[in-house]
Each structure stands twice: as C-alpha cells, then as structure tokens.
Amino acid sequence: MRTFGEFFRSMRAKAGLSLREFCLTNGFDPGNMSRLERGLMPAPESRAKLEQYAAALKIKNGSDAWYEFFDLAAAERGRIPEDMLNDEAIVEQLPVLFRTLRGQRVDPKSLDDLVERIRKA
C-alpha cells in the first residue's frame, strides 16, 4: 500500500506540477512539502488543510483519487514520523562531487554541519 506522501507526490506528478511551481503557486513551504512527500512529516489532521492540498493537486472532489487521498491521510493519523535520517540512510545522501561557489573544497570542519543539515532536511 502506498503511503500518503507517495500518493501526494504521484498526484502532483499527474497534475504536471513541479515542486517549485506547486509551492510558489499555492504559497506552501517547500521544505514542509518535500518532507510530507518523503514521509518525514505526518499528513495534516485538519480536514480544511487536506482539502486545500487536494484542490492544489487538482484532485476532483468525489473521485476515487479524492477518497484515496483522505483514506491514506486517515491511515497515517497517529504515526510519528522519524524526523531525522538514520546513519545508513544518510550515507546514501552524502555528496561526492560538490564545491563552493568560489570553486573551493568545503572546509573539513564544515562537513559535520553539512551532515546535520542533510539529516534534518
């Protein structure tokens, strides 16, 4: 069974809305939207908020997708998402090819901060 976040992302893709367009058009916080889609933030409990998301995703009221959207949100109720990536997951997200805007390597002392930011993103 799909998670709420996976379904959310699939509906956004179906509507042909990139994350940037979706967030800027509707005034949604991009960090929260990204976390919601990745399952790092729970589905909102507020019916009004869910309806706002459903409308932004162009889900037609009363359609199968509409019911699935609300069912998946209800199924997640009470779930406490892991708010940080575990060590195994973080290794997959560590970059190899990256440099600063001035073309320099990232200072080794800053790498720990970068890891923490990835963990919380």
Added chain:
Amino acid sequence: MDKYHPERTLPVPVEEILEFQCGITIIPMPGLKQVHEIDAFTGKGQSSIFIDQGVFEQKSPFRYRFSLAHELGHIELHREVQAQIEFSTVDEWKTALRKFPEHQRSTLEFQAYDFAGLLLVPREALKAELEQYIKILNRAKFDLKNAAYTAKPYVCTKISKSFAVSDQVIDRRLDKEKLWPP
C-alpha cells in the same frame, strides 16, 4: 535531449525532467548557500538533489534551473566515477573526499557545467534565436561587423529569456559554439 526532451520546446523543463522522468527528489535545504556557499549537490545514491532553499524560492528561476541542470550533468556523466568512491560511514566519506584528486574534481565540475549549458541552451535553438536578433540589428542598420561586442550584451539579455537562463550562460554558450561575432 532526444532522451529527455524530444519535443525540444523552450525553455527546457529541467525540473520536470528530473522529478518526473528521472524520479529524482528535489530537497530544499535552508542555509546551504549562506553557510556553505553551495547552491546544490547530489547525494551518492543519486536519488536526491539538495538545493539551497533561497535559490529554490528566488523569483527568477534562472539560477535554480542551472543548478539542477548542473547536477543532472553529474548524474548522467559521472555515475561510474561516483560509484568508485566507496564509503559506508561519515568518517569514511570525509577521508574519501580528502583523497579525491583536486584536478579530477575540477575537470568533472567543468564537464557538468558544460552539460548544463548544452541541455538548457541547445546549439540549434540558440542559432535560431540568434538569427532573429541579427535580423533586428541589421534592420536597425547596426554595424555588426565593427561593433559586434557592443551588441553582445543586448543580444544575450534578449535571448536569455527564451531559454530561462542568465545572460552569462548565453554569453558563454555563444562563445563555446563560436556563434559570436556572427
């Protein structure tokens, strides 16, 4: 382009290509640029691109689009290089970064930069756009032969809008493709 955007419409929808065709997750990250002076990077697993949230939210999408295209360059061109750099802990990652030769890193960065330019500003489309503005300048009896470099900023600004990139990207693409002076 044949693989990702055979329709060849402009501007090239790089964000949609990444998200919907490549299945890559774009993750806005606050402070990435301010603290680390980094616009964007791709995780080793190549399933996510982290991008500075300020760049993500900028009104003009030019920088955002170029950063994504640059990262797609690393994903497309440097998959094998990245796979060879093995680490399974954060400490091993730090060691691997330290050992990675600087000259190789520079080469790979330039390649990703060129890839981004080619993806967002394909030669044929650039040529077609350029011809339009050369016609306009000719109609205005502008002396292109002797003052081509005076007209270049004007042309770059005009063309950049069609491709949704900065003037500087067009400037470099014109040089790279030897399309200027016309």
